[in-house]
Amino acid sequence: MKAKNSLVGNAMIICAFSLACRGSGMLFRLYLSNRIGSEGIGLYQLVLSIYSLFASFATAGIGVSVSKLAAEELEGGGGTKGAEKVFKTAFRLALLIGVVSMSLLIAFSGTFSKLLLQDSRTLLPLRILALSMPFMAMSSSMKGYFIASRRVMIPASSSLMEELCKIGLNIAIITLLLGTTADIGKLCIGITAGLALGEILSFLYVYSFWFFGKRYRFSKGETRFCPLKRITAVALPNAAGSWLTSGLHTAENILIPYCFALYGGGKSKALSDFGLIRGMVIPVLFFPFAFLSALISILIPEISRLNTFSDKTARDSKMQKTLRLTFVFSIAAGGIFFAFPKEISLAFYPSAEAASAFRLLAAVTPFMYIETISDGLLKGIGEQAFTMRVTLYNCILRIASVFLIIPHTGAVGYLWLLIVSNTFSFLMCLGRILKVSTVRIGFIRYFLTPLLCAFVAGMVSKVFVNMIGSDIAMAAAAGGCISFIAVYFVLFLAVNGIGKQKNI
Numbered sequence: 362m363k364a365k366n367s368l369v370g371n372a373m374i375i376c377a378f379s380l381a382c383r384g385s386g387m388l389f390r391l392y393l394s395n396r397i398g399s400e401g402i403g404l405y406q407l408v409l410s411i412y413s414l415f416a417s418f419a420t421a422g423i424g425v426s427v428s429k430l431a432a433e434e435l436e437g438g439g440g441t442k443g444a445e446k447v448f449k450t451a452f453r454l455a456l457l458i459g460v461v462s463m464s465l466l467i468a469f470s471g472t473f474s475k476l477l478l479q480d481s482r483t484l485l486p487l488r489i490l491a492l493s494m495p496f497m498a499m500s501s502s503m504k505g506y507f508i509a510s511r512r513v514m515i516p517a518s519s520s521l522m523e524e525l526c527k528i529g530l531n532i533a534i535i536t537l538l539l540g541t542t543a544d545i546g547k548l549c550i551g552i553t554a555g556l557a558l559g560e561i562l563s564f565l566y567v568y569s570f571w572f573f574g575k576r577y578r579f580s581k582g583e584t585r586f587c588p589l590k591r592i593t594a595v596a597l598p599n600a601a602g603s604w605l606t607s608g609l610h611t612a613e614n615i616l617i618p619y620c621f622a623l624y625g626g627g628k629s630k631a632l633s634d635f636g637l638i639r640g641m642v643i644p645v646l647f648f649p650f651a652f653l654s655a656l657i658s659i660l661i662p663e664i665s666r667l668n669t670f671s672d673k674t675a676r677d678s679k680m681q682k683t684l685r686l687t688f689v690f691s692i693a694a695g696g697i698f699f700a701f702p703k704e705i706s707l708a709f710y711p712s713a714e715a716a717s718a719f720r721l722l723a724a725v726t727p728f729m730y731i732e733t734i735s736d737g738l739l740k741g742i743g744e745q746a747f748t749m750r751v752t753l754y755n756c757i758l759r760i761a762s763v764f765l766i767i768p769h770t771g772a773v774g775y776l777w778l779l780i781v782s783n784t785f786s787f788l789m790c791l792g793r794i795l796k797v798s799t800v801r802i803g804f805i806r807y808f809l810t811p812l813l814c815a816f817v818a819g820m821v822s823k824v825f826v827n828m829i830g831s832d833i834a835m836a837a838a839a840g841g842c843i844s845f846i847a848v849y850f851v852l853f854l855a856v857n858g859i860g861k862q863k864n865i
Contacts, residue, residue, distance in 0.1 A: 427502050462494040664679055704834060
């Protein structure tokens with residue numbers, strides 16, 4: 362009972378901080394969209410496409426390996442000493458990889474700027490962001506250790522602190538130093554400087570807890586590190602998939618503006634369309650996912666523990682409840698975006714230009730959520746090789762489609778491509794879980810019933826919003842969301858029976 366309460370409490374902590382991070386992040390994107398426009402957001406996303414590739418090289422596999430191996434030590438015979446050996450080895454490995462990532466990005470930033478991104482304005486932002494790589498890598502290893510130790514307040518609060526620092530620094534730089542300029546190249550430099558400083562401050566924050574916290578005191582001559590091979594055996598499969606995925610996603614993100622330009626409208630219009638979809642619509646679609654991401658970040662170490670000690674019944678029970686909750690929640694999120702695309706677009710951005718994209722992608726939002734959760738669950742039970750294959754197939758499909766289809770269809774074609782690719786990943790990951798475990802979802806209760814509830818909730822909430830009326834976009838969006846959620850969950854509980862919901 363104590364472990365269960367700890368699990369629920371940690372999930373609630375991470376959920377609260379995750380919502381705060383995403384909420385502040387959305388407000389910051391609102392500020393940026395008003396300051397630099399969709400074209401500026403597109404340029405910023407181009408920089409991030411290269412940055413994320415090197416960031417994945419610096420951090421991929423480290424946090425997960427520390428979390429998994431340290432949790433095993435704490436549950437097994439190694440205890441705190443064994444967990445700290447895992448962390449110390451991973452921390453030094455993270456520092457090395459972070460320095461290598463930083464050096465490579467600085468060395469090749471000119472080539473990326475001229476040949477790949479074909480925009481000189483991206484050169485200095487890339488070099489600035491490279492400076493954060495070692496700190497990001499070391500933070501990842503420390504956060505993994507604290508999650509394994511069930512001290513989730515530390516990584517959760519560090520994420521919020523990092524987000525607030527980035528926002529504060531960016532607003533200060535853009536307002537005080539660049540307040541009179543409309544040059545999106547200079548503004549992009551200011552934004553990336555704030556991001557890099559935020560990463561460094563976040564590392565110092567997390568490190569202070571480790572430095573001043575209680576640790577196992579090793580005696581003289583006692584081994585302080587675990588075998589490096591043990592870390593790499595877990596980290597490399599996760600990292601390889603992440604590196605491959607990031608590389609393919611980077612290629613996709615570079616191709617998209619190029620293919621948009623081929624469709625028509627020139628480079629400026631292409632950057633605007635790219636910024637609208639990748640930098641403005643998709644982040645809002647994933648805002649509600651904060652509830653589920655908190656749950657999965659806690660459950661992966663727990664499921665890994667059960668999987669390690671061959672407690673398959675308890676493992677599958679946790680996986681089944683997680684997936685059932687994900688189905689119910691994600692269909693509600695998709696329904697909200699489908700019912701109120703215009704209101705949500707106006708609430709976050711100056712115009713309703715994103716409304717059509719919100720409505721179109723709302724249909725695949727549940728699949729995005731479920732696929733992401735399924736991917737995390739599969740990794741927790743050692744199915745990294747399968748998830749890597751699915752990601753590889755999906756990325757190749759998307760890149761080929763971007764290159765062959767988008768020049769003839771533009772932004773609308775890309776939106777349909779997102780629907781197809783996310784549906785494919787969803788079906789593959791969910792099918793694998795059903796095959797390698799005893800998990801059963803229940804099509805009628807956890808898919809068809811929530812879908813019907815979402816349909817009714819959408820109609821009722823639309824009527825409610827039209828009745829009360831509001832000239833303030835934020836108020837209309839909030840009223841629509843609140844009324845939708847109330848009607849949706851009342852209907853779902855009524856249809857399934859309140860007493861049965863403990864099984865979700």
